Amino acid sequence: MKKAMILGAFILVAVAASAAELELKLGADLYRNATKDATGHNPVKGYPGASIGAEVLFNEDSPFRFGIGAEAKSKFHASGGYDGHYSFPIYAVGKYDFADTLYAVGRLGYAEAYSGGADNVDDANGGIYGALGIGKEFYDERFNVEFMYEVAEYDYDTDFNTNEDGYYHGFAIKFGYKFGGPSPAPVVMAEPEPEPVMVVEPEPEPVVMEPVGPPIPLEGIKFQEVFELNSFELSEAGRAEIGEVAEKLRGFDGKLSVEGHTDTTGAASYNQTLSEKRAESVAEEFRTQLEGENITVESQGFGENNPAFPNDTIENRRANRRVEVFWEPAKDME
Numbered sequence: 421m422k423k424a425m426i427l428g429a430f431i432l433v434a435v436a437a438s439a440a441e442l443e444l445k446l447g448a449d450l451y452r453n454a455t456k457d458a459t460g461h462n463p464v465k466g467y468p469g470a471s472i473g474a475e476v477l478f479n480e481d482s483p484f485r486f487g488i489g490a491e492a493k494s495k496f497h498a499s500g501g502y503d504g505h506y507s508f509p510i511y512a513v514g515k516y517d518f519a520d521t522l523y524a525v526g527r528l529g530y531a532e533a534y535s536g537g538a539d540n541v542d543d544a545n546g547g548i549y550g551a552l553g554i555g556k557e558f559y560d561e562r563f564n565v566e567f568m569y570e571v572a573e574y575d576y577d578t579d580f581n582t583n584e585d586g587y588y589h590g591f592a593i594k595f596g597y598k599f600g601g602p603s604p605a606p607v608v609m610a611e612p613e614p615e616p617v618m619v620v621e622p623e624p625e626p627v628v629m630e631p632v633g634p635p636i637p638l639e640g641i642k643f644q645e646v647f648e649l650n651s652f653e654l655s656e657a658g659r660a661e662i663g664e665v666a667e668k669l670r671g672f673d674g675k676l677s678v679e680g681h682t683d684t685t686g687a688a689s690y691n692q693t694l695s696e697k698r699a700e701s702v703a704e705e706f707r708t709q710l711e712g713e714n715i716t717v718e719s720q721g722f723g724e725n726n727p728a729f730p731n732d733t734i735e736n737r738r739a740n741r742r743v744e745v746f747w748e749p750a751k752d753m754e
Contacts, residue, residue: 441480443564445491447471447594452496454504454574456586464502469494471592475513483517489527496588505544507572507588508532515555527551531572531588547573547585555596560732566594636747641665643702643743652697654705662702665745666709673714673750678703680721681728681744683737688724696721702743714750 452466473491489511496504511529518524531549535541553568570592575585646658654662669676680699682691696719703719710717729736 441477443475443598445473449592451591453589464498466498485515506534509549521557543577545575564596640744640746675716675748677746678719679744683740684724684731692723
């Protein structure tokens with residue numbers, strides 16, 4: 421039990437440090453079988469059992485997610501009063517999405533064993549643990565159910581002065597709920613450049629041309645996929661994209677307003693902080709690019725409060741993760 425508490429504390433620290441996705445698991449072991457009993461001679465078909473555990477997953481916006489997990493299984497019981505060991509698997513886990521809400525899952529690690537006063541067993545030792553299965557997600561990918569085949573080594577020191585080793589087999593169904601996780605890197609949604617309209621007048625009168633404003637539309641410019649994954653640090657491509665806009669602003673007087681937005685994935689407080697940091701990163705890059713120009717640059721983060729679309733599909737959530745830039749000429753500020 422002490423080892424399980426230490427592992428649980430480690431998982432919570434990992435989640436807090438990395439803003440990873442935490443998944444809580446409840447399971448039912450529908451079929452359980454041990455290849456040898458305490459005397460080392462007969463296979464034992466056990467009664468159904470239960471399990472509880474947690475997993476920390478990374479790379480949440482990719483088809484392949486990976487992480488670590490731990491699980492505590494109920495004691496192995498069988499007919500005739502047979503009393504076996506507790507099992508505590510600790511493992512690496514990988515999940516691969518092969519359809520919209522379907523995925524394959526695999527585990528590999530070590531299963532700690534504990535006799536817990538089992539009949540005829542002085543000490544129970546664990547061994548290699550592995551599992552394969554298939555899962556399905558529900559309700560905006562927050563809930564899931566997994567069907568798995570599991571196998572683990574065990575080694576008994578018995579009352580018969582023998583050392584018996586064998587394998588634990590089982591089929592299980594596991595229910596999961598996940599929360600947390602960072603807002604993944606935005607996806608490019610480029611604004612189309614308006615095609616120029618040319619008006620040809622025969623023998624035009626001389627026209628005095630008035631200065632025109634910078635080519636920033638009234639609805640602003642959206643920057644997406646300008647950050648490294650799960651970061652507020654600008655990518656090289658992002659710096660280049662901001663540099664193109666800054667070049668068009670040289671020679672003008674006015675103010676740039678930079679606004680950061682996220683989707684609803686993860687905690688609201690985390691999304692608010694991330695939107696502020698990403699807006700300030702874009703604003704600071706504009707200040708650097710426009711140094712010496714009479715242009716004020718301000719930033720503000722709105723978190724998940726101003727979505728452009730409902731957060732009900734993956735595509736809409738990607739569109740909501742954005743940084744928008746608005747221009748106000750100096751004459752409008754007077």
